Amino acid sequence: MIKVTVWNxxxxxxxxxxxxxxxxxxxxxxxxxxxxxxxxxxxxxxTLGMKECGLPxxxxxxxxxxxxxxxxAHGKVPDKLVDKIYDRVLRGMGxxxxxxxxxxxxxxxxxxxxxxxxxxxxxRERLWLVNPSHPIARxxxxxxxxxxxxxxxxxxxxxxPDQLIFxxxxxxxxxxxxxxxxxxxxxxxxxxxxxxxxxxxxHNENVQKVITNAVHWVYPANGIAxxxxxxxxxxxxxxxxxxxxxx
Amino acid sequence: MIKVTVWNxxxxxxxxxxxxxxxxxxxxxxxxxxxxxxxxxxxxxxTLGMKECGLPxxxxxxxxxxxxxxxxAHGKVPDKLVDKIYDRVLRGMGxxxxxxxxxxxxxxxxxxxxxxxxxxxxxRERLWLVNPSHPIARxxxxxxxxxxxxxxxxxxxxxxPDQLIFxxxxxxxxxxxxxxxxxxxxxxxxxxxxxxxxxxxxHNENVQKVITNAVHWVYPANGIAxxxxxxxxxxxxxxxxxxxxxx
Amino acid sequence: MIKVTVWNxxxxxxxxxxxxxxxxxxxxxxxxxxxxxxxxxxxxxxTLGMKECGLPxxxxxxxxxxxxxxxxAHGKVPDKLVDKIYDRVLRGMGxxxxxxxxxxxxxxxxxxxxxxxxxxxxxRERLWLVNPSHPIARxxxxxxxxxxxxxxxxxxxxxxPDQLIFxxxxxxxxxxxxxxxxxxxxxxxxxxxxxxxxxxxxHNENVQKVITNAVHWVYPANGIAxxxxxxxxxxxxxxxxxxxxxx
Amino acid sequence: MIKVTVWNxxxxxxxxxxxxxxxxxxxxxxxxxxxxxxxxxxxxxxTLGMKECGLPxxxxxxxxxxxxxxxxAHGKVPDKLVDKIYDRVLRGMGxxxxxxxxxxxxxxxxxxxxxxxxxxxxxRERLWLVNPSHPIARxxxxxxxxxxxxxxxxxxxxxxPDQLIFxxxxxxxxxxxxxxxxxxxxxxxxxxxxxxxxxxxxHNENVQKVITNAVHWVYPANGIAxxxxxxxxxxxxxxxxxxxxxx
Numbered sequence: 001m002i003k004v005t006v007w008n009x010x011x012x013x014x015x016x017x018x019x020x021x022x023x024x025x026x027x028x029x030x031x032x033x034x035x036x037x038x039x040x041x042x043x044x045x046x047t048l049g050m051k052e053c054g055l056p057x058x059x060x061x062x063x064x065x066x067x068x069x070x071x072x073a074h075g076k077v078p079d080k081l082v083d084k085i086y087d088r089v090l091r092g093m094g095x096x097x098x099x100x101x102x103x104x105x106x107x108x109x110x111x112x113x114x115x116x117x118x119x120x121x122x123x124r125e126r127l128w129l130v131n132p133s134h135p136i137a138r139x140x141x142x143x144x145x146x147x148x149x150x151x152x153x154x155x156x157x158x159x160x161p162d163q164l165i166f167x168x169x170x171x172x173x174x175x176x177x178x179x180x181x182x183x184x185x186x187x188x189x190x191x192x193x194x195x196x197x198x199x200x201x202x203h204n205e206n207v208q209k210v211i212t213n214a215v216h217w218v219y220p221a222n223g224i225a226x227x228x229x230x231x232x233x234x235x236x237x238x239x240x241x242x243x244x245x246x247x
Numbered sequence: 248m249i250k251v252t253v254w255n256x257x258x259x260x261x262x263x264x265x266x267x268x269x270x271x272x273x274x275x276x277x278x279x280x281x282x283x284x285x286x287x288x289x290x291x292x293x294t295l296g297m298k299e300c301g302l303p304x305x306x307x308x309x310x311x312x313x314x315x316x317x318x319x320a321h322g323k324v325p326d327k328l329v330d331k332i333y334d335r336v337l338r339g340m341g342x343x344x345x346x347x348x349x350x351x352x353x354x355x356x357x358x359x360x361x362x363x364x365x366x367x368x369x370x371r372e373r374l375w376l377v378n379p380s381h382p383i384a385r386x387x388x389x390x391x392x393x394x395x396x397x398x399x400x401x402x403x404x405x406x407x408p409d410q411l412i413f414x415x416x417x418x419x420x421x422x423x424x425x426x427x428x429x430x431x432x433x434x435x436x437x438x439x440x441x442x443x444x445x446x447x448x449x450h451n452e453n454v455q456k457v458i459t460n461a462v463h464w465v466y467p468a469n470g471i472a473x474x475x476x477x478x479x480x481x482x483x484x485x486x487x488x489x490x491x492x493x494x
Numbered sequence: 495m496i497k498v499t500v501w502n503x504x505x506x507x508x509x510x511x512x513x514x515x516x517x518x519x520x521x522x523x524x525x526x527x528x529x530x531x532x533x534x535x536x537x538x539x540x541t542l543g544m545k546e547c548g549l550p551x552x553x554x555x556x557x558x559x560x561x562x563x564x565x566x567a568h569g570k571v572p573d574k575l576v577d578k579i580y581d582r583v584l585r586g587m588g589x590x591x592x593x594x595x596x597x598x599x600x601x602x603x604x605x606x607x608x609x610x611x612x613x614x615x616x617x618r619e620r621l622w623l624v625n626p627s628h629p630i631a632r633x634x635x636x637x638x639x640x641x642x643x644x645x646x647x648x649x650x651x652x653x654x655p656d657q658l659i660f661x662x663x664x665x666x667x668x669x670x671x672x673x674x675x676x677x678x679x680x681x682x683x684x685x686x687x688x689x690x691x692x693x694x695x696x697h698n699e700n701v702q703k704v705i706t707n708a709v710h711w712v713y714p715a716n717g718i719a720x721x722x723x724x725x726x727x728x729x730x731x732x733x734x735x736x737x738x739x740x741x
Numbered sequence: 742m743i744k745v746t747v748w749n750x751x752x753x754x755x756x757x758x759x760x761x762x763x764x765x766x767x768x769x770x771x772x773x774x775x776x777x778x779x780x781x782x783x784x785x786x787x788t789l790g791m792k793e794c795g796l797p798x799x800x801x802x803x804x805x806x807x808x809x810x811x812x813x814a815h816g817k818v819p820d821k822l823v824d825k826i827y828d829r830v831l832r833g834m835g836x837x838x839x840x841x842x843x844x845x846x847x848x849x850x851x852x853x854x855x856x857x858x859x860x861x862x863x864x865r866e867r868l869w870l871v872n873p874s875h876p877i878a879r880x881x882x883x884x885x886x887x888x889x890x891x892x893x894x895x896x897x898x899x900x901x902p903d904q905l906i907f908x909x910x911x912x913x914x915x916x917x918x919x920x921x922x923x924x925x926x927x928x929x930x931x932x933x934x935x936x937x938x939x940x941x942x943x944h945n946e947n948v949q950k951v952i953t954n955a956v957h958w959v960y961p962a963n964g965i966a967x968x969x970x971x972x973x974x975x976x977x978x979x980x981x982x983x984x985x986x987x988x
Contacts, residue, residue, distance in 0.1 A: 090854060090855055090898070092627055103971075109853060110853045111853055112850060112851045112852055112853035112925055113831060113925055113926050114831055114926065114969050114971070116969060116970060116971035117971060118971070118972045118973075118974050119971070119972075119973060119974065120973070120974040120975070120977060123977070126420055126731060128400075128401045128402075128421070128422050129401070129402065130401045130402055130403070130424070131402075131677075132402060132680065132716065133586055133677070133679075133680040133681070133682075133714065133716050134716075135715060135716070137716060138715060138716050139716075142402070143731065145735065151974070151977070153375075153974065154375045154376070154377045154414060155375075155376065155377055155378075155379060155389070156377070157831070157926055157969070159900065159923065159924070159925060160410065160411070160903060160924065162656070162657075162901060163407065163656075163677075164407070164411070167401060167414065167422040167424075168422075169416060169417075169420060169421065169422045170416075170977075171979065172977030172978060172979050172980070173373055173416060173977050173978030173979040173982065174375070174416065174974075174977070174978065175375050175414040175415075175416045175422050177377070177414075182900065183625075183627070183657075183900070183901065184853055184854055184900060185627075185854050185855065185898055186626065186627035187627070188627075220627065221629060221632060222626065222627050222628075222629070222631060222632050222633075228855050228857060228898070229857060230844075230855070230857035230858060230859070230860070231859045231860075232859075232860060232861070233859050233860065233861040233892070233894065233915075234861070236861060236864070236892070236911075236913030236914050236915070237620060237637065237913060237914030237915065238912070238913050238914040239913070241639065241914065337607060337608055337651070339874055350724075356606060357606045358606055359603060359604045359605055359606035359678055360584060360678055360679050361584055361679065361722050361724070363722060363723060363724035364724060365724070365725045365726075365727050366724070366725075366726060366727065367726070367727040367728070367730060370730070373978060378924075379927065379963065380833055380924070380926075380927035380928070380929075380961065380963050381963075382962060382963070384963060385962060385963050386963075390978065392982065398727070398730075400727065404584070404679055404722070406653065406676065406677070406678060407656060407677065409654060409903070409904075410903075410924075417730075418732070419730030419731060419732050419733070420730050420731030420732040420735065421727075421730070421731065429653065430653070430654065430872075430874070430904075431606055431607055431653060432607050432608065432651055432874075433873065433874035434874070435874075467874065468876060468879060469873065469874050469875075469876070469878060469879050469880075475608050475610060475651070476610060477597075477608070477610035477611060477612070477613070478612045478613075479612075479613060479614070480612050480613065480614040480645070480647065480668075481614070483614060483617070483645070483664075483666030483667050483668070484666060484667030484668065484867060484884065485665065485666050485667040486666070488667065488886065620914055622894075622895045622896075622915070622916050623895070623896065624895045624896055624897070624918070625896075625901075626896060636896070647869075648869045648870070648871045648908060649869075649870065649871055649872075649873060649883070650871070654904065654905070657901065658901070658905070661895060661908065661916040661918075662916075663910060663911075663914060663915065663916045664910075667867055667910060668869070668910065669869050669908040669909075669910045669916050671871070671908075
């Protein structure tokens, strides 16, 4: 079983009727619902308002894949928690960052760039698959539309992705690298641009497939390391080799 | 001086009044004209109709950067010539492939893929710079428009570019990786999508800057190797080291 | 089930007692034996001496993953067969190229480079894992030794790998990018350097794990396309969108 | 002129006679000396012990390329200064990180990984050029030796380099990705492994060429941006286009 924790700041849902209508159980609730349909995935949710932001050590250390949605309240996530998540990603935990999470502390820290972009409200988007044989693309349409989505446009200040999976086309004239993969330390990171809080994006079938596939792709199949090491080697491999062979 | 040879099949220019009106001296003539404004560049042109396709050994071996425009007549370029160009790129010669050159023999051979794409006539394009600090982007607008351009859309069957410089947005709804860089052997390759024969694309100031910058970027600053080698090492570096130090 | 075909030119095995002693059933036989221990893998073998080189259409089109070992007889593999393999890789088939297969027609065609390297007989190698969380590294030791292996040294003329998995250290003083991954078209390609015909390399437990893992990694999980297309779009996505919404 | 600032913590030089003997003017002094031989480079030095660590705003904002050597005193570099350097790299400043600088705050922040490695004192190294046509390799020997150098071995916890230039071979049996390039934001970063404080590495001619070439390569030829922006677009490109064309 892949243990997924869906983290959502869950602030918009409280203050906006519009958002609450689209996501009555929160964005995290919606994501949990569709992920739960996958027999290999076990999901829990966590939100900013919970004790320790919903991510005390016993939860974080029991998470294989963390999904992150945040927007208004990036600054309220404690640096210490960010450091723990960072450490766990580098040890192997998978991380999926959604939409406005591009400016979350954890994503910026992992990318080592500003993750800035240009943005504009309420446009229409069409997503194009540029890497159809990638595991994240499995069963996803070569191109699909989102009737309303916030425009995120280039230049997106990220390190060149290891693999580029989706490009976004916006009716207003912009383009975006909408689905990007990186390896950081032992962990895999996937960023997916769609998902503004007031749009029904996470109800879209293609979007659900992408996120479900991404859970499988970022899953640390080789395990999560116990700690990060910088070993001082006292005896060289050649010394060991020679001892073994001359002994 | 950078020795550039602009190769054009120059077939459309002969049969289409429309094309001849846009490029009275051929596409190659237009490219030669704007490149000649750069003091560090020395340009000659070559066309399919010339003897040995305009690329006899003494021309090819005197070329630092080859620019390639072809479309209707890809099949008429002899395989032997393609092999020579391929060999010279791998030894260091820079190569810039324009527009419909995506299906030229030399580009497909270097990419090791089909270089297929989807296409549609007569659309409007907007190009977005995704890598503004790259040498090819120097002085180029962050985004610029081409009122008429052939649509080239994803999926573009190329190996993941080493650097992605431009993304193209089309009014009809498609996107494209419009400016891509690769290193192949000792040579640098740049593909640039705009430039349909009947459109005044090569008169566009931004397009001219991109191609001029690309000439500088693909230029083999470390030189062009005389031949490609697969050396059989008779004495190991460690044997040589020990002889030298115990001698 | 993953359908694997292990192809071997199987020439050395016939002419050299030494090779025959190390691989009494041929290199292909040895690889078949250890792959067969994996319940998800179904293996057959094919050799140069068989009718149609052991790869008639019905075999090739029934292969998910092709493993390639060749050396002396690269030139005897017909270009037409190479074209068919190339086409199938670009449509999704996985390809694992071993050792001297670096100079096989199929590998050079996919790489679009010479795949030259420097080489020297009979050294000792130590392989280092540089990407331990990659699926190909699963369960593999962070570093392992091969008492006798042919030296393959840099510069290896390949396009920059999408992922570098292993580096090889040679006692004689050279280094090599010994395990490299690329995506070409819809297919995944893995090159693995160890495996000289007269050395018991394919009996090594770590080597067997690497090749078995590689079979899973190059397997085309999203399927193999029926054909390669370059579609002419007659109606743009935006026209279709507008018709659908104004109908 | 390229304005280079060579930063050195310059602590070892004070406490160790051995280091002071090898670098009587400090490591920074040695680097300044050989860089000054290049007519296009203007060099100044800065050390930890100077006011504001030698990098007050007027110095940092007048620097095109920053070279960084640190080891014992990484922790003494104030976070605020690191943030300023980080910001300037993302705006375009080139950065060259040497040897033990792999654990400097600025390098770890830019990489977004631990930058851990394995290490061992006092070995012998041979560097191999894997990308001879890269500008950083210009005029550098395809392979060169350092009689004494600290061993840095894999796994090096860095994001997959955009370009890998050098591999290091150590007599004791390890390998290392010794010369690596990345683009971060608008800036270029080069990491070069040799250069332990007590070894005469920076007196080596090949090492001097590599660092001099790297200065040219990381130089921000397209300029340094004044600030990092995340623009809110009020009017879409298509609205502007339509107004302009219907006006």
